[in-house]
Amino acid sequence: MRILQTWIPVLLISVCLAASRPAGASVPAPAAGAEAPIRIGVLAYRNAEFIQATWQPMLAHLNHTLSPRVFELLQADHATLQQAVREGTIDFVLTNPGHYVELETSLGASRIATLHHERSPTADYALGAAVIARSNRTDLQQLSDLRRKRLAATTPEGFGGYQIVWRELKELGIDPEKHLEGLVYTGLPMENVLQAIRDGKADAGIVRACVLESIPDWQAHFRVLSPRTDGNLACAVSTRLYPDWPIASLRHTDPALSRAVIVALLQMLPDREGISWSVPADYQSVHELFRDLQIGPYAYLREPSLRALAREYWPFLAIALLLLLCGIFYTVRVEHLVHKRTAALQAALKEGNAMRERMRAHQEQTHHLSRLSILGELSATLAHELNQPLAGIANYGQSLLRRMERGALTDAAVQQASTEIVAQAGTAAGILQRIRSFARKRPPQREMHKAHAVVGDTLALFRSMLSSPPDIVLDNRLPDSACIHADALQIQQILLNLLKNGLDAMQQLPEQDRRMHVGLSLENGLILIAIRDYGHGLDGIAPKQLFEPFRTTKEDGLGLGLSICEGIAEVHEGRLDASMASDGPGMIFTLALPAHEC
Structure with missing residues (x-):
């Protein structure tokens, strides 16, 4: 056969x-x-x-x-x-x-x-490979036991000496390059693999099928891993058979x-x-073997494709996708939180603006009440001041009536009486106009004003409200071009408050001894308005404490005047200081405001 x-x-x-x-x-x-x-x-x-x-x-x-x-x-x-x-x-x-x-x-x-x-x-089924280990290696029984072991082979190109076994390992999920402790290439001839196992350089090795059978008593020295019984070949093998x-x-x-x-x-x-x-x-x-291993004529299959990359690196792609989704979720959440926080900030800003507007309105109301308070304290003397021009007008009117009754009214008398009546009426109207301007309620209007003019108007208003004003000396050392950028009414409010406080400090003095000094000077870019009285000074109170709210030396005072005045000065980028006079009795209050050219 x-x-x-x-x-x-x-x-x-x-x-x-x-x-x-x-x-x-x-x-x-x-x-x-x-x-x-x-x-x-x-x-x-x-x-x-x-x-x-x-x-x-x-x-x-x-x-x-x-x-x-x-x-x-x-x-x-x-x-x-x-x-x-x-x-x-x-x-x-x-x-x-x-x-x-x-x-x-x-x-x-x-x-x-x-x-x-x-x-x-x-x-067609005559060639295979045997994976062998020393017979005393009980830890090596199957091909799957080769993980983290050293495997000897002839060359990477060896068909029966490496590639056949590579295919079997791949089907077990073992990549020789990644999952073994190392590949030991011995080169040809194949006897080198047997020697590497004997010398302990490798835990196992690959030989072509039927090589073992040419070694006398081989079973006493070696064991075949994952032995297969195949009727097509009468030799020990660990792999499928090929032509x-x-x-x-x-x-x-x-x-x-x-x-x-x-x-x-x-x-x-x-x-x-x-x-x-x-x-x-x-x-x-x-x-088929070469195609599975992507080697030889099928090495081009190793070139990365989207499907191959996805199949090989799907864990990393899954992690990347998860990170991307987390990033999108984080971005959306951050955008939501930013939008929510922005809305909250806008609401808070709107509320803050409304609060500042209410504070500004309250501040204007406070300043207005402070001015009315000053006028109220000076109301008695104000009535006396207005009574003088009114009395003069009444006297001249009665004089004209008596002359008419006697038939002694002449053109010269009528002209003189009329002139005096007009003058006295103008005096009263001027007093009322200054008081009404000082007392009216209006929003702050900061404009350029000559400093000495603002001080002069304030002194005139102060004198007009008093029946017996103190002797006030004005010492103006400012150049004519020195101006302040301020609301004139608020500056007058500060100066009137300081003048009134100085007058109150001298109430115990005889009228002939009541005097005040107002000095204007320019120093380090600041216009200094210093108001000095010659009163009793402070009784155990530090000058800085005078500006604390609700602290006062007067029995019927509220202690808000100087605090309000200090706030007005700070709004105008200036300051208000108080000190004891060094050359005699009295206090010196100094208002410092930024100087401008006009």
Whole structure:
């Protein structure tokens, strides 16, 4: 049966080749000594002696069958073999399935036959890998136990020495680059992996299937992880099975030579190791492995795509999305709080403005009441002052009536009486006008005023309200251009309050000794208005305490006059000070206001 399986494909291919040749043609045979040797490059996955022994029967068969052509082997690793294919220094290549698929895709290699071993009933399922560890490593039983362990392999390009196991680990969720403690690449030959395990350089290692079976008593030294029982291969394996090694012709290989080699290989009987050749196997499973691992001809799949990135980095994308949603929620909440706080601030600002408006109205009312209080305190003397011009008007009117009764009324008498009546009426009207201007209620109006004029009007008003005003000396040392930017009525209110307080302080003095001094001067950009009386001064009260609300030295006083006056001065960016006179009795009150040119 085994012989029939081998020779039926041979006969079919021979018939096909014979039909394709012209009548009388035969397998080409070069003239003796005229042709260069035909070189077959072979992947040296084990030591040179093993490779030579393995492929010597095939080499001898080809040399015998296709004589006088001479075939020779070139043993090389992956990179050297690939370079030889690229440069055309070999005619055929004999390598593992993974390496062949790469050569097929990139350099146009074409398989002409697949290795067949008697340990496997079919060449399509003949190649696998075994992951081994030392027999005393009880912690290593399954492939999943390789996490955080050191794994030895030949090279990253090794099909049976790494890539087959890589696929199995990936399906278990183990990325060799991330989840192992380390990958130990030993290089070829594969015996280096066994030595790395023996020397403790690796916890486990990868070898091609059936390598262990070539070691006497291997089970006493090694254990196979996740062993599989597969009827297709009589060797210990840890992975699924793939097609066996192919032999491939290259782009520059003579097609006639390739056909001759195909016929010769298919005619080869199993050697002492049970090795023969069959028709090319299907290597689709190798393509699937490369596609799953995204290596070799499918390395382009590693290029990031949106779907691949989302699949690989979904935890980070989920966190980023969560942070974005949190950021949006935070922004919306902050905007809501800002809007709410802004509305509250606007309401508070509106309330504050309303409160300031009420305070301003109350302040104006207080100032108005303060002025009325001053007028009330001076009402007795005010009545006396108004009585004088009214009495004069009455006397001149009666004089005219008596002259008319006597018939002695002359034009000169009428003119004199009328003139005096008009003068006395004007005096009374002036007194009332000043009092009405001082007492009226109106909003503050800050304008430029000459300082000495404001002081002069205040003194005139003060004198007009008194029957016996004190002697007031005005000492004006200001330039004529010195002005204040102020509400004149409020400044008069301060000065009248200070003048009245000075007069009250001198009530115990005889009228001839009552005197006051008003000085105007310019100092450091300030206009100073100093009012001094010669009264009894302070009785145990500090000057600064005079400006405290509800503190007074008068029995019937409220203690608000000086406090109000100090507030008015501060509103005008000035100040009001009090001090004891240093050269005699009395107090000195000084109003300081910013000076301006006008």
